[in-house]
Amino acid sequence: MITVEHLSKRYGDHPAVDDVSFTCTPGTVTGFLGPNGAGKSTTMRMICGLTPPTAGAATIDGQPYRRLGNPGRRIGVLLDASAQHAGRTGREVLTLAALTMGVDRRRVGESLDRVGLNGTAARRRVKAYSLGMRQRLGLACALLGDPGILILDEPANGLDPEGIYWMRGLLRDFADRGGTVLLSSHLLREVEAVADRLVVIGRGRIVAQGDKAELLAASGTVVRALDPAALEAALARAGLPGTPTTDGGVVVQTGAEAIGRVAAEAGLVLLELRPAGSGGLEQMFLTLTAGDSVQEAVR
Amino acid sequence: MTAVQTTPIAAPGAAPGAPVRRTGIPLARLTRIELRKLADTRSGLWLLIVIGLAAAGTTAIMLAASPDAEQTFAGLLSFGLLPASVLLPVLGILSMTSEWSQRTALTTFTLTPTRGRVVAAKLVAAVLIAVATTVAAAALCAVGNLIAIGTGGDGSWRLGPGLAGQLLVNQVVFVLMGSAFGALLMNSPLAIVLYFAIPTAWSVLGEMVRWLRTAAGWVDINLTSVPLSEPGMTGGQWARFAVAALVWVVLPLILGTVRVLRREVS
Numbered sequence: 414m415i416t417v418e419h420l421s422k423r424y425g426d427h428p429a430v431d432d433v434s435f436t437c438t439p440g441t442v443t444g445f446l447g448p449n450g451a452g453k454s455t456t457m458r459m460i461c462g463l464t465p466p467t468a469g470a471a472t473i474d475g476q477p478y479r480r481l482g483n484p485g486r487r488i489g490v491l492l493d494a495s496a497q498h499a500g501r502t503g504r505e506v507l508t509l510a511a512l513t514m515g516v517d518r519r520r521v522g523e524s525l526d527r528v529g530l531n532g533t534a535a536r537r538r539v540k541a542y543s544l545g546m547r548q549r550l551g552l553a554c555a556l557l558g559d560p561g562i563l564i565l566d567e568p569a570n571g572l573d574p575e576g577i578y579w580m581r582g583l584l585r586d587f588a589d590r591g592g593t594v595l596l597s598s599h600l601l602r603e604v605e606a607v608a609d610r611l612v613v614i615g616r617g618r619i620v621a622q623g624d625k626a627e628l629l630a631a632s633g634t635v636v637r638a639l640d641p642a643a644l645e646a647a648l649a650r651a652g653l654p655g656t657p658t659t660d661g662g663v664v665v666q667t668g669a670e671a672i673g674r675v676a677a678e679a680g681l682v683l684l685e686l687r688p689a690g691s692g693g694l695e696q697m698f699l700t701l702t703a704g705d706s707v708q709e710a711v712r
Numbered sequence: 713m714t715a716v717q718t719t720p721i722a723a724p725g726a727a728p729g730a731p732v733r734r735t736g737i738p739l740a741r742l743t744r745i746e747l748r749k750l751a752d753t754r755s756g757l758w759l760l761i762v763i764g765l766a767a768a769g770t771t772a773i774m775l776a777a778s779p780d781a782e783q784t785f786a787g788l789l790s791f792g793l794l795p796a797s798v799l800l801p802v803l804g805i806l807s808m809t810s811e812w813s814q815r816t817a818l819t820t821f822t823l824t825p826t827r828g829r830v831v832a833a834k835l836v837a838a839v840l841i842a843v844a845t846t847v848a849a850a851a852l853c854a855v856g857n858l859i860a861i862g863t864g865g866d867g868s869w870r871l872g873p874g875l876a877g878q879l880l881v882n883q884v885v886f887v888l889m890g891s892a893f894g895a896l897l898m899n900s901p902l903a904i905v906l907y908f909a910i911p912t913a914w915s916v917l918g919e920m921v922r923w924l925r926t927a928a929g930w931v932d933i934n935l936t937s938v939p940l941s942e943p944g945m946t947g948g949q950w951a952r953f954a955v956a957a958l959v960w961v962v963l964p965l966i967l968g969t970v971r972v973l974r975r976e977v978s
Contacts, residue, residue: 454978462825463818463977479825482736490822496815500753506819509752512745513737513823538754554819 414438415460415562415595419469422455422617429455431617432469437595437610439561442588444608444625445597452617453597454492457566460595461490473562485514488562489555494547494571499540503530503550506539507557514558524553529579544571552580562593569603581607605629636672637662637685647679648672664689736826742833743840750803750841753810759803766795767849771856775863783865786872788853790941793879796845800883801890804838805903808894808968817977827973831895835965838891842883850876872943882940889933889961895968898975911960933960 415437422430430452437443447453458464460471462478473481473488481487497506507521525535528549539547548571555563563584569577584607588594598604604611605625612622621628633655638644641661648655648665653675655663662685665672669686676683750756770792774783811817824830861867890907897903911933918928918935928935929952936956939949 458976458978461822463821465976481825484825485823492818492822493815496818498753498810498814498816500755500814505752509745509749510819510823512741512748515737515741 414474414593415471415564416475417456417460417469417471420456420459420466420471421468422452422459422464423467428617430459430466433614433617433619434469435612435619435622437562437593439591439593440588441609442584442594442596442607443610443612444604445595445612445614446601446604447597447599447614449599451599451614453599453614454566456614457492457564457595457597460564461492463492483514483558485510485558485560486516487558487560488564489558489560490564491548491551491555491568492564492566494544494551494568497539497547497550500538502536502538503542503546504535506550507553510554510557516558520557524557527556528553529576545573545576548572549576552583561591562595563587564595566597567599568596569598569600577603633664633666633689634669634672635662635664635685635687635689636676636683638676639682639684643679644676644681647675647681651675736829737824739829739833739836742824742829743836746807746830746833746837747840750807750837755806756803759799759806763796763799763845764848766799767792767852770795771852775856775859775865780860780865783857783860784868784870785853785857786868786870786875786943788856788860789850789871789879790875792849792853792856793846793883793941796849797883797886800842800845800887801893801907802904803841804887804890805894805907806900807834807838808891808972809898809900809903812898813900821977828969831969831972835888835891838887839884842887843880846880846883874945875941875943878940878943878945882937885937885957885961888965889957892961892963892965892968895972896964897968898971930955931959932956 417433417435420430420433421428433452433456435443445453445456455464459466460473460478470477472478473484478484478488484490501509504521504525507524508518511518511521525531530546530549530553534542534546539550542550548568552565552568555565565584568580572580584594584596588609596604596608608625610623611625611628613620613628635658636644636655641657641663644663645655648663651671653665653667653671655665657663669688673683673686676686751760771788774788774791778787811820820830821827857865857867857869890903893903893907894900897906915928915932915934918924918932930936933953933956936949936953939945940953945953
């Protein structure tokens with residue numbers, strides 16, 4: 414169980430993470446979505462006690478990360494697959510982790526097998542690893558202590574399609590056995606395939622969160638009226654319940670014509686009536702990404 | 713690269729619910745890991761090999777070139793430990809800085825959130841490697857001395873009062889100074905350059921500027937550590953060396969530890 418409460422981080426005037434709250438419960442995969450630079454990694458580092466938050470707190474099974482005596486046995490973390498000593502072999506990286514956690518060193522070999530790194534790869538230095546191999550090594554490291562929780566930052570980066578498919582299976586299986594997974598990505602499609610819940614972040618703030626099915630179903634038609642309350646009442650009378658959006662509009666799971674008729678009968682002034690597009694979530698996500706692409710380019 | 717999943721994953725979350733041990737990871741275990749990390753990369757391993765080769769080299773030079781009367785155990789040992797006293801601190805520096813330059817701090821501090829304990833383990837490991845190096849050099853010099861006896865050298869085994877301890881202190885203090893510089897500067901090239909440059913620059917200044925000379929007698933670590941390699945160091949000399957060590961080892965170590973504890977890991 415991961416609990417994040419009102420987590421904020423400011424760098425000078427720049428709010429990298431702004432009042433972020435969510436929970437990840439056992440048996441679920443939570444997809445943490447956002448464009449690059451939205452604050453995903455900073456949030457994850459704060460959860461793991463690597464970055465001190467400006468405000469708010471995060472706990473693992475009710476305890477701050479830094480208070481976990483031997484965290485590797487309870488929570489597997491992969492924040493950056495490239496953050497390994499280039500001169501160590503893959504096996505040595507895992508052996509050091511195993512020694513630290515106090516797990517049997519025989520598990521190093523099992524772990525390497527599990528992520529598909531063979532003996533030859535394990536004897537090579539990390540310097541010679543592709544990004545995909547580093548991700549596999551990082552995943553092996555995260556799984557080594559047999560934890561109940563996984564926190565993975567962009568683990569699919571650098572993996573080939575087969576590897577991505579394999580990882581999805583592994584995470585799904587992990588969650589189905591009662592594990593908790595928090596998985597970040599900047600690609601909606603990538604997370605959509607495995608996540609049960611989604612937390613979408615943009616410019617440091619959470620813009621949407623909830624069950625994946627609910628969020629993805631929020632396509633339909635967007636309608637906005639001068640008098641939102643009257644519109645809501647009219648839609649309810651017509652048996653067309655809608656979900657309000659953040660900017661005062663309503664998303665209704667029906668066509669524009671049906672909504673237009675309801676509005677006309679009720680004599681309402683409409684300000685907006687348009688399809689939410691194939692996947693309102695993707696729309697929202699693209700808007701976020703477009704806004705940040707310039708920032709990202711200059712980083 | 714094949715994607716396989718041969719071993720089924722044990723049920724995750726089997727452990728949660730059990731009370732968390734607040735004790736954390738024992739220092740002895742962390743020290744063993746830090747010792748291993750000193751030698752499990754090419755740079756670390758080669759540094760150790762070079763220290764060993766250099767010690768053997770100095771012994772060989774002494775046996776071949778120095779006058780027979782100077783071929784004693786004490787002479788061989790003081791000279792044989794010279795390369796180590798220069799190179800071991802680099803190992804201490806790298807132990808601290810590589811966590812940041814190679815970005816392994818991310819893994820290290822994720823697995824061991826009590827950063828102070830990691831720093832302590834690194835210091836203990838550095839001291840242990842300094843002691844081990846001194847013992848190994850002593851063994852090597854003993855062999856050298858036996859050869860000296862065979863080839864007509866003096867071959868005296870007398871070490872003089874306190875010399876063994878002084879040589880050991882010398883190694884330990886300088887390796888800790890390296891660790892302190894590494895912890896404070898967190899950057900391998902910068903720490904190595906400044907480790908050698910600043911005390912030397914200070915020595916040069918102390919020589920040149922008259923009013924600095926008195927201060928240098930207490931604060932210059934190069935100057936105050938010279939008596940350590942000669943038998944029979946006096947109380948006054950110890951005091952001067954202690955003051956210099958306070959400035960060059962303890963102070964940067966405190967500042968460096970605070971920096972490691974506070975720095976954001978990314």
